[in-house]
Amino acid sequence: MDAPAMAIRALTTARRANRRLKVVLYNPQAVFFTMPLALLAIGSELDPDVYEIVTIDGRLDPNAEDTVRSHINGAVCLGITVLTGAPISDALRISRAAKQARPDLPVVWGGWHPSMFARECLVEPSVDVTVRGQGEETFAEIVDRLADGRSLQGCAGCTVRLADGTIHENPARALAQVDKFRAHDYRLIPVERYFELKGKRQLDYISSQGCNFRCAFCSDPFVYGRKWVGLEPTRMAIRLKELWDQYHFNDVNFQDETFFTKRDRVQSLADRIVESGMKITWAATMRADQGIRMSDEVWARCKQSGLRRLLVGVESGSNEMLKRIRKDIRIEQVFETAEKMLRFDIAGHFPFIVGFPDESDASIQATLDCAKKLRSLSPDFLTPIYYFKPYPGSELVIEAVARGFRLPETLEAWAQFDYVAGMPGPWVSPEKFKLIERFKFFHELAWKRMSRDKKLLQQLARYRCDTDNYRWPVEMLLTRWILPAQRLS
Numbered sequence: 357m358d359a360p361a362m363a364i365r366a367l368t369t370a371r372r373a374n375r376r377l378k379v380v381l382y383n384p385q386a387v388f389f390t391m392p393l394a395l396l397a398i399g400s401e402l403d404p405d406v407y408e409i410v411t412i413d414g415r416l417d418p419n420a421e422d423t424v425r426s427h428i429n430g431a432v433c434l435g436i437t438v439l440t441g442a443p444i445s446d447a448l449r450i451s452r453a454a455k456q457a458r459p460d461l462p463v464v465w466g467g468w469h470p471s472m473f474a475r476e477c478l479v480e481p482s483v484d485v486t487v488r489g490q491g492e493e494t495f496a497e498i499v500d501r502l503a504d505g506r507s508l509q510g511c512a513g514c515t516v517r518l519a520d521g522t523i524h525e526n527p528a529r530a531l532a533q534v535d536k537f538r539a540h541d542y543r544l545i546p547v548e549r550y551f552e553l554k555g556k557r558q559l560d561y562i563s564s565q566g567c568n569f570r571c572a573f574c575s576d577p578f579v580y581g582r583k584w585v586g587l588e589p590t591r592m593a594i595r596l597k598e599l600w601d602q603y604h605f606n607d608v609n610f611q612d613e614t615f616f617t618k619r620d621r622v623q624s625l626a627d628r629i630v631e632s633g634m635k636i637t638w639a640a641t642m643r644a645d646q647g648i649r650m651s652d653e654v655w656a657r658c659k660q661s662g663l664r665r666l667l668v669g670v671e672s673g674s675n676e677m678l679k680r681i682r683k684d685i686r687i688e689q690v691f692e693t694a695e696k697m698l699r700f701d702i703a704g705h706f707p708f709i710v711g712f713p714d715e716s717d718a719s720i721q722a723t724l725d726c727a728k729k730l731r732s733l734s735p736d737f738l739t740p741i742y743y744f745k746p747y748p749g750s751e752l753v754i755e756a757v758a759r760g761f762r763l764p765e766t767l768e769a770w771a772q773f774d775y776v777a778g779m780p781g782p783w784v785s786p787e788k789f790k791l792i793e794r795f796k797f798f799h800e801l802a803w804k805r806m807s808r809d810k811k812l813l814q815q816l817a818r819y820r821c822d823t824d825n826y827r828w829p830v831e832m833l834l835t836r837w838i839l840p841a842q843r844l845s
Contacts, residue, residue, distance in 0.1 A: 376404075376405070376406060376407055376408040377406060377407050377408065377431075377432050377503055378407070378408045378410060378427065378430060378431040378432065379399070379402060379407050379408070379409055379410070379431060379432050379433060379435065379499055380410045380412065380424065380427045380428055380431045380433070380434045380435070381395045381398070381399055381409060381410065381411045381412070381434075381435045381436075381437075382395075382411075382412050382413075382414065382420070382424060382434065382435070382436045382437075382447075382450055383395055383411070383412070383413040383414060383415065383436075383437060384414050384436065384437070384438065384439075384443035384444075384445075384446035384447045384450070385414040385415055385420075385442075385443065385446040386415060386439070386442065386443050387442075389415060389550055389553040389554050390560050390609075390611065391542075391545060391547070391550050391559070391560040392411070392413055392437065392545060393540070393560055393561075393562050393611055394437040394466070394467060394491070395411050395435075395437055395544070395545075396540040396541070396542065396544060396545065397491065397492055397537070397540060397562075398435065398466070398491050398492055398495040398496070399411060399541070399544050400537070400538050400539065400540045400541040400544065401492040401493070401495070401496050401537055401538055402495075402496055402499060404541075406503075407432070407499065409544055410427045410431075411544045411545055412424055412427070413545070414446050414450070415553075416546070416549055416553070420446075420450065421449065421450060421453045424450055424453065424454055425453065425454070425457045428454055428457060428458050428461055429458065431461065432462070432499055432502050432503050433461065433462040433463065433464050433498070433499060433502055434450075434451070434454050434461055434462070434463050434464065435464045435465075435466065435495060436450065436451065436463070436464070436465050436466070436467075437465075437466055437467040438465050438466070438467040438468070438469045438470055438477075439467055439468050439469060440468055440469045440472075440747070440748065440770055440773060440775065441770070441771065441773050441774055441775060442771060442772075442774070443771075444469065444767050444768075444770055444771035445768075445771040447465065448480065448482070448767060448768075448771070451463050451465075451480070451482035451483055452482045454482070455481070455482040462484045462485060462502055463482055463483050463484050463485070464483075464484065464485040464486070464487065464495065464498060464514075465477055465483050465485070465486050465487070466486070466487035466491045466494075466495065467487075467491075468575070468579070469748075469770065470486035470487060470488065471487070471488045471489050471579045472575060472578065472579065472748045472749040473486075473748065473770075474486040474488050474514075474515035474525065475515060475523050475525065476767075477767065478515060478516075478517045478523050479767075480767055483517075484516065484517055485498060485508060485514055485515070485516045485517075486514060486515045486516075487513060487514050488513055488514065488515065488528065488529075488579075489513060489528070489529065489531070489579050489580065490513070490529065490531055490532060490565060490580075491513075492532070492537050493513070493529060493532055494511070494512065494513035494514050494529055497511050497512075498511060498514060508526070509524055509526065510526060511526050512526055512527050512528065512529040513526065513527075513528060513529030514526055531565070531566060531580060531581070531583045531585055532585070533585050534563075534564065534565055534585050534586065534587055535587055535588050535591065539595050540561075540595075542599060542602075542603070547559075547603050548603075551603075551605070556606075556607060557603070557604065557605040557606050557607065558605060558606075558607040558608070558609055559599060559603065559605040559607070559608050559609070560608075560609050560611055561596070561599075561608050561609070561610055561611065562610065562611045562612055563586055563587045563592055563610060563612055563615065563625075564584060564585060564586035564587065564612045564613070564614070564615065564617065565580070565584070565585055565586075565613075566580035566581075566582075566583045566584040566585060566613065567580060567582065567584055567613045567614050567617075568582055568583070568584045568614070568617060569582065569614070569643070569684060570582060570682045570684070571671075571681060571682055571683055571684075571750075572680075572681045572682040572750060572751035572752045573671070573681050573709065573712070573744060573747070573750050573751075573752050574747070574750055575747055575748060575749030575750050576613060577749075577750075577751070578749035578750070579749065584614065584617050586612075586617065586618065586621060588621075589621050589622075589624035589625040589628060590624070590628055592625055592628075593625055593628030593629055593632060594628075596608065596629070596632075596634065597632045597634060600632075600634050600636065605636065606635070606636055606637065607636060607637045607638065607639070607664075608636055608637075608638040608639075608662075609638070609639050610638060610639065610640040610641070612640065612641055613641065614641055614642075614643060614646075615640035615641045615642065616640065616641070616642040616643070616646040616647075616650070617646070619646075619649070619650055619654060622654065622658065623654045623657055623658075625661075626654070626657045626658045626660070626661035626663075627657065627661075629661040629662065630657070630660055630661050634662075635662075636662045637662040637663070637664040638661070638662050638663055638664065639663075639664055639665040639666070639667070640663070640666060640667070641666070641667045641668075641669075642666045642667070642668050642693070643668065643669070643685060644668055644670070644685045644686075644689040644690040644692075644693045645684070645685045645689050647666075647668065647689070647692070647693030647696060647697075648689050648692045648693055648696075650696075652696075655696055655699075655700050656700065658700075659700045659701070659702060663700075663702055664702065664703060665702065665703040665704065665705060665736075666697060666702055666703075666704055666705070667704075667705040667706075667707070668690065668693060668694075668704060668705070668706050669683075669706075669707055670687075670690050670706045670707065670708050670726065670730075670739075671683050671707070671708060671709045672708065672709065672710075672712075672719065672722070672723050672726075673687060673708070673719075673722040673723035673724070673725055673726025673727065674687075674718075674719040674722040674723065675687055676719065677712065677715065677719045677722075677723075680712075681712065681752065682751070687726060690706070690726075690730070691729075691730070694706070694730060694733060694737065697737075698733060698734060703734075703736035703737070703738075704730075704734070704736065704737040704738070705738050705740075706727075706730050706737060706738065706739045707739075707740050707741075707742060708723050708726070708727055708739060708740070708741045708742070709723075709741075709742050709743070709744050710723050710724075710741060710742075710743060710744065710780075710784070710792060711743040711744045711780040711781060711783050711784040711788075712744045712752065712783065713744070713752065713755070713756050713759075713761075713781075713783045714783065715744075715783060717788070720788065720792070723741070724741075724792070724795055724799075727739040727741060727799060728799060728821055731799060731802070731803045732802075732803060735803055735804060735805045739799070740796075741792065741795075741796050741799075742776065743779075743780035743781065743784060743792075744780070744781060744783070745773070745774075745775040745780075745781065746761060746763060746781060747775050748763060761781075761782075791826060794826035794829050794832070795821075795826060797829070797832055798817040798820045798821055798826060798829070798831075798832075799817075799821055801813065801814060801817040802814060802817040802818040802820075802821045803818075813831060816831055817831070
């Protein structure tokens with residue numbers, strides 16, 4: 357009997373014994389302890405009367421490989437969510453170990469990297485299926501077909517390696533309204549363990565998928581086709597209240613790409629939170645143009661409901677560069693939104709990007725100047741500066757590749773790709789890199805809240821920023837010795 361037939365026989369035996377069929381889900385190792393919302397989404401959509409969901413997080417389990425092996429016997433499949441970068445290494449390790457222990461086990465990869473490289477991921481022998489884009493309906497259909505012993509040909513939204521070794525790409529699946537899906541079942545994950553690792557009772561929650569905008573440095577337009585779907589606010593508030601009663605969290609971190617896409621929806625949610633009596637704070641994402649269009653009444657209601665921090669992507673301090681990267685905002689809108697945040701006592705996270713292909717020194721300097729101005733407005737305004745990295749699927753990367761830039765060609769090479777830290781691309785000279793790194797250090801030190809005994813260092817840092825003098829940065833070694841690096845949340 358061949359391996360697929362043996363797998364089908366095992367599943368049939370489980371069904372005849374009236375046992376739920378097991379589906380194993382894995383979240384690879386990573387730096388942060390955000391709750392695995394992708395696994396929650398696909399796991400919650402499976403019928404709990406038919407399937408037993410086992411969720412394993414490589415960040416929490418030091419023996420994850422052994423844990424996976426202990427659960428895959430008789431499982432329908434192993435599903436793994438895969439981000440571009442370091443998580444690929446762990447995803448490969450777990451996939452290969454699972455295949456070694458049970459060669460007939462279907463291994464399904466979903467998430468950002470398989471969404472952009474569906475075929476390329478299937479070059480890896482331990483990966484059998486890749487899910488593209490929104491995964492709830494696609495993964496549920498994959499699991500049902502596998503449990504019934506049916507082919508995955510024709511299953512929209514996935515790419516599959518067939519028995520003869522050929523790769524078959526099924527048609528795309530339309531983006532579905534998220535209100536049609538089951539509510540996320542947080543019992544699938546150890547919520548208290550995430551609270552412990554975060555050091556705060558913060559619930560991660562996602563209320564929408566996709567993005568309507570066309571930023572040329574982002575892969576969202578490629579994955580979601582500039583479409584957006586969001587939960588109805590009353591349903592969302594009811595679910596949050598249920599979770600609050602169950603887990604007693606005091607903060608919600610909305611993980612949406614663009615939370616403030618619909619103002620009426622946000623206002624309605626804020627109303628429902630206030631009416632519910634939940635004593636929480638919350639953080640979310642906002643575009644600068646959304647902020648200026650929102651009335652003071654809505655701003656005030658959001659603050660009353662607990663809004664504590666907004667992430668507002670600025671990207672560049674140059675209007676010319678903002679136009680080139682299709683951000684569709686202007687710097688003036690950023691400062692107008694920041695003024696509203698100051699008025700309503702809302703903290704801000706304003707990330708910038710430098711080192712776009714062929715970006716001029718003047719453009720980079722405009723970004724540094726903009727970051728300084730924003731940061732000086734409030735110690736609660738953070739202005740991190742990142743380097744442009746050729747994230748796959750984005751318009752700028754397509755242009756760069758056409759001009760000769762080479763992306764990684766293997767999964768192992770993509771695992772070394774760090775789009776947050778590390779060296780910039782070839783568009784930033786060593787001299788410019790040194791300047792930017794020194795600026796980032798002193799810029800952060802100049803405005804952060806510090807104790808009195810460190811005020812002299814802060815004054816020196818402000819002087820350097822005011823005069824743009826970053827030569828002979830002897831304070832850097834001393835400061836790094838005195839002050840530990842701040843953890844990102």
